[in-house]
Amino acid sequence: MRFRIEVQKLDTPYKVAFNRIMRFYGAGCFPQDTEDAGNLWKVPIGVHYPSSIVDQKTNTERIFTFHFNNIGEFLLEKSTLKVKSRPSLKDITQSVREKRKELSQKVEKDFIKIIGDPELKVKFSAMRFAHLGIQPIYRTLTRLLEAPEKYPPRSWVEQIDYDDLVNLIVDIHYAKYENGRLTPTNELKDLFTKKGLDVGSTTDAILGLVLANYYDYLYKTKRIIHFVPYVRTSTTYYAEAIQYGDMIHVTENSLLERMRKYYRVASSPSSKARFGYPTIIRELLNAEILCSKGDYITGRDEIFEGLVHIRDELPMSEPSYST
Amino acid sequence: MIVIPKKIKATGHNCVVASVAMVCMYWRKEKPTLSWHISDDLDSTEWDDFSRKGEKFIKASGIPTDKIIQFLKNFKMPLKPRLEHLTDSYQLTRLLDDVIPPIVLYNQEYYLKGEEGIGHAVIVVDETAEQFITFDSSFYPKCVHPVSKKEFEEAWKMEQNSTIIISPQSVTFRREEIPSITIDMYATTGVVQK
Numbered sequence: 174m175r176f177r178i179e180v181q182k183l184d185t186p187y188k189v190a191f192n193r194i195m196r197f198y199g200a201g202c203f204p205q206d207t208e209d210a211g212n213l214w215k216v217p218i219g220v221h222y223p224s225s226i227v228d229q230k231t232n233t234e235r236i237f238t239f240h241f242n243n244i245g246e247f248l249l250e251k252s253t254l255k256v257k258s259r260p261s262l263k264d265i266t267q268s269v270r271e272k273r274k275e276l277s278q279k280v281e282k283d284f285i286k287i288i289g290d291p292e293l294k295v296k297f298s299a300m301r302f303a304h305l306g307i308q309p310i311y312r313t314l315t316r317l318l319e320a321p322e323k324y325p326p327r328s329w330v331e332q333i334d335y336d337d338l339v340n341l342i343v344d345i346h347y348a349k350y351e352n353g354r355l356t357p358t359n360e361l362k363d364l365f366t367k368k369g370l371d372v373g374s375t376t377d378a379i380l381g382l383v384l385a386n387y388y389d390y391l392y393k394t395k396r397i398i399h400f401v402p403y404v405r406t407s408t409t410y411y412a413e414a415i416q417y418g419d420m421i422h423v424t425e426n427s428l429l430e431r432m433r434k435y436y437r438v439a440s441s442p443s444s445k446a447r448f449g450y451p452t453i454i455r456e457l458l459n460a461e462i463l464c465s466k467g468d469y470i471t472g473r474d475e476i477f478e479g480l481v482h483i484r485d486e487l488p489m490s491e492p493s494y495s496t
Numbered sequence: 497m498i499v500i501p502k503k504i505k506a507t508g509h510n511c512v513v514a515s516v517a518m519v520c521m522y523w524r525k526e527k528p529t530l531s532w533h534i535s536d537d538l539d540s541t542e543w544d545d546f547s548r549k550g551e552k553f554i555k556a557s558g559i560p561t562d563k564i565i566q567f568l569k570n571f572k573m574p575l576k577p578r579l580e581h582l583t584d585s586y587q588l589t590r591l592l593d594d595v596i597p598p599i600v601l602y603n604q605e606y607y608l609k610g611e612e613g614i615g616h617a618v619i620v621v622d623e624t625a626e627q628f629i630t631f632d633s634s635f636y637p638k639c640v641h642p643v644s645k646k647e648f649e650e651a652w653k654m655e656q657n658s659t660i661i662i663s664p665q666s667v668t669f670r671r672e673e674i675p676s677i678t679i680d681m682y683a684t685t686g687v688v689q690k
Binding site: 174175176177178179180181182183184185188191192195196197198199200201202203220221222223224225234236238262265266269270490 | 507605
């Protein structure tokens with residue numbers, strides 16, 4: 174059997190680029206406006222990237238499409254319209270991931286700033302695993318909030334190699350060195366009074382401020398990774414809720430899966446991570462960063478409201494086939 | 497109307513793979529005498545495996561059509577897939593007349609909301625004077641979905657009238673390439689189009 178069909182001749186740079194995009198990358202990509210580059214046509218590539226969010230309580234799925242420009246480019250010879258260079262499929266995939274990562278880092282950064290606000294009264298002390306990494310800060314704060322004779326001498330701070338961490342309290346002006354000892358500043362004393370002379374809640378407030386200001390330093394420079402699972406799990410929840418535009422309800426297991434997908438970590442968790450995960454969730458609930466509603470995990474109003482403005486900045490739209 | 501024998505649900509980038517799988521199933525039922533290496537029972541695990549393996553080719557940028565060709569080859573399908581950019585919707589009519597269900601990529605967000613969005617793959621199964629009848633995996637389980645021809649043509653044009661044609665290997669096409677600018681126009685204006 175033989176048919177005759179009429180097809181468009183690929184005789185413009187845009188058409189050539191479109192055809193190659195479909196063949197090499199897929200329908201998610203598109204050519205942007207063609208640019209004149211001497212003997213070549215330059216065709217930048219954009220991508221539409223779909224992302225689905227499900228509220229498990231109402232079983233409602235909403236599909237969103239992210240739009241990213243300039244994830245790669247074609248160079249076509251003007252005389253022949255042959256492709257001179259193009260990114261590989263791997264390069265394109267990597268560029269999309271990088272763009273997604275930029276967005277998740279933005280959400281993460283804003284999330285940490287918000288939970289670090291002392292007004293939010295997040296109970297950082299409930300996140301016990303995180304204490305392993307920042308124990309020097311915790312111990313120093315406890316001593317600063319007790320009797321003056323317990324104020325740590327500078328030599329103690331330096332001797333035990335705590336100074337990098339302890340100096341973070343100095344940097345945010347809640348402690349200072351005076352006469353060879355580390356002493357609380359008026360800001361710390363005021364905060365302590367405001368917190369009803371409660372060591373625990375004052376320490377929580379300072380830990381929040383340290384985290385809000387120095388999370389990247391602690392994680393990337395000092396390699397203190399103990400806060401990471403807490404931050405990643407809760408950032409994933411709030412990032413999806415922001416995208417959805419409402420506080421979604423998710424199960425514990427589904428949040429773990431979503432976190433692994435969001436941060437692109439191994440799809441099958443190690444047994445150690447799997448057993449530790451329920452504890453992380455429980456402590457995030459105790460810290461009042463996440464909330465529990467029946468069988469589902471949901472968010473906290475104040476945190477969600479502080480982050481939801483990001484939704485307007487997301488380069489996304491919602492296709493009509495979203496249910 | 498071309499009857500697609502099985503419905504597959506798909507959203508996001510999965511629509512191309514779902515449409516390809518449904519068209520392969522159509523040919524499996526329609527042409528049972530071809531040299532098939534896959535069960536004629538569309539509910540069998542072989543077909544589940546087929547769809548699952550197809551999904552593995554989906555990347556963040558969609559599924560490259562070159563990969564679809566490779567994928568069907570791996571499954572030794574007696575079918576030939578091709579990506580074409582048709583000149584107009586009359587070419588779809590020609591394919592329907594010969595009971596070949598074309599998979600078209602059109603800009604569904606533009607069709608529905610007038611906003612540029614992601615290309616969406618559907619199978620065209622019939623037409624009326626005013627409408628094309630599509631088989632759309634995103635509307636599962638009610639996959640039969642009519643679209644207005646005029647608006648569809650605009651939204652399809654945004655995707656360069658991209659069409660994936662899957663047909664038995666015995667079917668051959670005489671492709672007539674139509675240039676976007678005629679020689680007369682080029683001689684008069686000397687325009688080199690971007």
